[in-house]
Amino acid sequence: MRDALRLKDVSAYYGRAQILHGVSLEVGAGEVVCLLGLNGMGKTTTLRTIMGLVERIEGQISLNGTPLAGPTHRRSRLGVTLVPEDRKVFPTLTVEENMMVAAKPGASGSDLTRERILALFPRLEERLGQKGGTLSGGEQQMLVMARAMLSNPKYLLLDEPTEGLSPTYVEAIRDGILAARACGIGVLLVEQSLPLARSVGDSFLVIENGEIRFHVAQSTVEGDPGTLERMLTIEEGV
Amino acid sequence: MLISLTLKGRALGAEGPGEGIVLALSLALNGLVLGSILLLFSLGLTLIYGVGRIVNFAHGALFSAGALAGAWIASSGHSFWIALVAAPLLIGAVGLVLDWAVLARIRDRPMVDSLLLTFGLALLITGVLYQMGGRNLTMLQPPQGLRGTLTLGTLSLPTYRIFVSALAVAAVAALLFFLKNSNWGLRIRAANDDPEMGACLGIDRESLMHSVVALGAALAALAGVAAAPIFTAYATVGDKILILAFMTVILGGLGSLRGAVVAAYVVGMIIVFGEGYLGGQVALMLLFGMMMAMLIRWPRGFFGEGRTE
Numbered sequence: 038m039r040d041a042l043r044l045k046d047v048s049a050y051y052g053r054a055q056i057l058h059g060v061s062l063e064v065g066a067g068e069v070v071c072l073l074g075l076n077g078m079g080k081t082t083t084l085r086t087i088m089g090l091v092e093r094i095e096g097q098i099s100l101n102g103t104p105l106a107g108p109t110h111r112r113s114r115l116g117v118t119l120v121p122e123d124r125k126v127f128p129t130l131t132v133e134e135n136m137m138v139a140a141k142p143g144a145s146g147s148d149l150t151r152e153r154i155l156a157l158f159p160r161l162e163e164r165l166g167q168k169g170g171t172l173s174g175g176e177q178q179m180l181v182m183a184r185a186m187l188s189n190p191k192y193l194l195l196d197e198p199t200e201g202l203s204p205t206y207v208e209a210i211r212d213g214i215l216a217a218r219a220c221g222i223g224v225l226l227v228e229q230s231l232p233l234a235r236s237v238g239d240s241f242l243v244i245e246n247g248e249i250r251f252h253v254a255q256s257t258v259e260g261d262p263g264t265l266e267r268m269l270t271i272e273e274g275v
Numbered sequence: 276m277l278i279s280l281t282l283k284g285r286a287l288g289a290e291g292p293g294e295g296i297v298l299a300l301s302l303a304l305n306g307l308v309l310g311s312i313l314l315l316f317s318l319g320l321t322l323i324y325g326v327g328r329i330v331n332f333a334h335g336a337l338f339s340a341g342a343l344a345g346a347w348i349a350s351s352g353h354s355f356w357i358a359l360v361a362a363p364l365l366i367g368a369v370g371l372v373l374d375w376a377v378l379a380r381i382r383d384r385p386m387v388d389s390l391l392l393t394f395g396l397a398l399l400i401t402g403v404l405y406q407m408g409g410r411n412l413t414m415l416q417p418p419q420g421l422r423g424t425l426t427l428g429t430l431s432l433p434t435y436r437i438f439v440s441a442l443a444v445a446a447v448a449a450l451l452f453f454l455k456n457s458n459w460g461l462r463i464r465a466a467n468d469d470p471e472m473g474a475c476l477g478i479d480r481e482s483l484m485h486s487v488v489a490l491g492a493a494l495a496a497l498a499g500v501a502a503a504p505i506f507t508a509y510a511t512v513g514d515k516i517l518i519l520a521f522m523t524v525i526l527g528g529l530g531s532l533r534g535a536v537v538a539a540y541v542v543g544m545i546i547v548f549g550e551g552y553l554g555g556q557v558a559l560m561l562l563f564g565m566m567m568a569m570l571i572r573w574p575r576g577f578f579g580e581g582r583t584e
Contacts, residue, residue: 090471109471109475110473110474110477111479113475113477114477119475121472127469127472130464130468134465137461138462138473185476188476
């Protein structure tokens with residue numbers, strides 16, 4: 038069986054409300070899977086479920102064959118890292134400290150060295166001594182991407198990383214995703230921007246009301262670029 | 276109620292020529308002493324809230340326990356210096372056990388749960404202290420070399436109060452240095468900013484919280500022992516300092532370390548100068564008014580970096 042982050046028949050609940058209904062998906066090493074869907078359909082909850090940030094979880098989640106369970110920090114140490122929707126830099130830590138706190142033992146063997154990451158996001162190098170909370174939105178997004186990549190992950194969970202960013206920053210985030218993929222890191226990307234998703238995605242999932250409704254291969258999207266728009270329109274019309 | 280905690284600035288060096296200046300300098304020293312004690316106490320409270328989102332009502336009882344433990348250790352024939360070291364270590368261990376056995380069970384529950392639980396813990400610890408003899412005022416004598424006064428011109432400054440300020444400043448400086456320059460400190464500050472994000476990056480909040488509560492308890496106990504020769508030691512001495520500490524934490528901003536540092540001295544100075552010039556009740560009213568204004572207008576504290584729930 039190939040190395041992958043796998044969800045098999047996963048359901049998630051906040052209190053009595055069931056948000057995910059038997060979600061199954063697979064993200065291979067060095068693969069970018071885009072999770073698409075309208076607001077409130079369960080995209081963010083899927084990522085939070087993988088990190089163990091949801092009150093009750095049923096079903097199986099595994100990472101390269103090892104069950105992914107228990108508290109969030111243990112899941113992270115197994116090799117999965119979340120870049121959340123609302124960025125969440127550590128505001129009172131400097132840019133340098135934000136990156137240092139994520140660096141894990143063993144990360145030195147990774148291709149994603151500090152130098153390589155700073156080359157990807159040169160704005161951060163100019164602001165190493167600046168507090169995270171004083172950065173612009175785009176710089177904060179670069180910082181959380183850099184921080185996640187420095188944590189030596191096997192899989193990255195990205196929640197709308199380009200939301201509200203200018204084209205320059207979107208391009209930088211896109212480069213970051215491609216660099217992660219090139220280093221063999223699997224990426225589960227929640228993204229509203231279909232052009233960005235099409236440019237980095239190896240496969241596409243459309244989620245609706247907590248269930249995976251469509252699974253689309255890159256080759257299908259390449260042959261018919263309007264496929265994803267139509268699927269999301271169908272979802273909206275339901 | 277709180278007046279007994281303040282340092283009776285009028286009584287210190289306020290005689291002779293230039294009485295107004297001497298009084299002001301004496302009050303400033305007393306404000307520095309009270310602020311330093313509050314700082315030692317409040318930093319633990321701030322860290323426990325920051326990392327664990329627990330408003331620890333039992334913190335005052337840990338101050339009392341530290342003061343009484345120090346007094347009892349000294350009265351059993353040991354030196355003041357042994358009491359000053361041993362009591363914080365002992366109460367730090369108590370804090371570790373409390374977090375592991377009790378507080379860890381309500382992690383991430385609504386804040387009202389932690390309020391009620393730590394309030395109950397405070398009553399429990401106070402009850403235990405009463406049973407052990409803490410109902411009576413117990414004196415802790417400072418060592419011989421710290422009992423006199425230092426005279427600077429017309430100003431006489433009690434040596435022990437200067438020592439308490441220096442001790443608190445040194446302890447806080449060491450803590451802040453460690454927080455700034457160690458891996459442990461970096462993880463604490465990250466978790467203090469955002470515990471959930473910290474966990475997403477592999478920070479084990481449980482073990483971190485054990486160390487933070489132990490450290491917070493030890494700091495509260497250190498403040499208690501250091502203050503015991505001034506305030507005396509008894510089972511509820513920490514209740515009064517707890518109220519001032521909550522004001523400190525609110526003025527500085529919940530979870531803000533540098534806010535707590537500044538606010539501790541602001542509260543100390545307001546209490547002491549208020550008592551010196553306006554009377555204790557007026558000082559308290561001033562402080563409560565300031566706290567309410569901050570909560571309404573600047574709920575994130577002096578530096579705008581505290582949390583609002």
